[in-house]
Amino acid sequence: MLPSAKKFLEITNNTSPDIAVILGSGLTNFFEEKDIQELISYEQLADFPQPTVKGHAGKLVLGKINTLNVVCMYGRSHIYEGHNPQSLASPIRVLKDIGCKLLIVTNAAGSLDEAMPAGSLMAIKDHINWSGFNPLIGPNAEEYGPRFHDMSDGYHKFYRDQLIQVAKKIDQKIYEGIYCMYSGPNFETPAEINALKVIGGNAVGMSTVPEVLVANHCGLPVIGISVITNLAAGMNKTKLSHQETLENASLAENNVLNLIKQFIQEVQFDDTSRDN
Numbered sequence: 086m087l088p089s090a091k092k093f094l095e096i097t098n099n100t101s102p103d104i105a106v107i108l109g110s111g112l113t114n115f116f117e118e119k120d121i122q123e124l125i126s127y128e129q130l131a132d133f134p135q136p137t138v139k140g141h142a143g144k145l146v147l148g149k150i151n152t153l154n155v156v157c158m159y160g161r162s163h164i165y166e167g168h169n170p171q172s173l174a175s176p177i178r179v180l181k182d183i184g185c186k187l188l189i190v191t192n193a194a195g196s197l198d199e200a201m202p203a204g205s206l207m208a209i210k211d212h213i214n215w216s217g218f219n220p221l222i223g224p225n226a227e228e229y230g231p232r233f234h235d236m237s238d239g240y241h242k243f244y245r246d247q248l249i250q251v252a253k254k255i256d257q258k259i260y261e262g263i264y265c266m267y268s269g270p271n272f273e274t275p276a277e278i279n280a281l282k283v284i285g286g287n288a289v290g291m292s293t294v295p296e297v298l299v300a301n302h303c304g305l306p307v308i309g310i311s312v313i314t315n316l317a318a319g320m321n322k323t324k325l326s327h328q329e330t331l332e333n334a335s336l337a338e339n340n341v342l343n344l345i346k347q348f349i350q351e352v353q354f355d356d357t358s359r360d361n
């Protein structure tokens with residue numbers, strides 16, 4: 086068990102969360118104040134790299150959604166900040182260590198499809214790791230998973246289908262598609278966007294893939310939702326900016342958080358999944 090997991094359990098009187106959520110750029114407020122049980126700054130957690138980017142607060146918050154204990158990462162770190170890719174594995178392993186049974190990741194992303202404009206939500210069906218990095222390169226952490234792990238159901242269909250059902254029920258339109266990870270920090274060039282369209286991508290962003298790889302490695306099921314904040318480079322005349330990402334993510338914040346909370350209230354867990 087990683088030191089930050091021990092610390093979390095100490096601080097929370099051994100509360101094992103059922104579900105973990107990671108908030109992407111521009112999503113700032115998951116819990117209502119009254120539902121928060123504990124708020125722990127990443128500075129107190131040695132295994133959590135410090136985010137340096139605007140829109141990523143850097144705290145781990147434990148709260149209640151209905152009857153379930155949920156832990157939420159308010160902000161994440163990215164490879165483009167200069168963090169060692171391997172260091173992005175630790176927070177996910179901490180979530181596994183403290184007992185989470187499902188991880189819900191969110192991100193801000195550019196759309197590769199005019200029919201999926203800014204403000205849309207996309208359930209991630211699969212990804213293309215176009216970043217050139219992988220947090221699992223290096224000696225294998227055998228206690229978490231095998232050297233070569235399967236990624237054929239990386240965004241677990243069992244849970245993704247439930248998410249789509251819940252979206253239907255609450256009338257929240259949601260697309261399904263392939264998320265491509267680019268390293269950043271610059272936005273992609275129009276030529277790169279054309280290439281991503283050809284190889285089958287639907288959205289592009291600079292996060293999520295490292296976390297999803299590590300979660301799959303340690304047997305922690307994942308679903309992912311992209312908040313589309315813009316059409317990708319070259320698809321319209323405007324220039325891309327982080328400010329636009331933050332503003333448009335915040336416009337979609339209510340929709341994505343409502344959907345996640347509704348999902349959490351209705352989710353059926355898969356008791357047959359691997360547990361190491």
Ligand code: HPA
Nearest residue numbers: 193194195289290291317
């Ligand atoms: N590209 C990469 N990352 C992003 C984008 C984009 O167009 N929009 C929000 N995050």
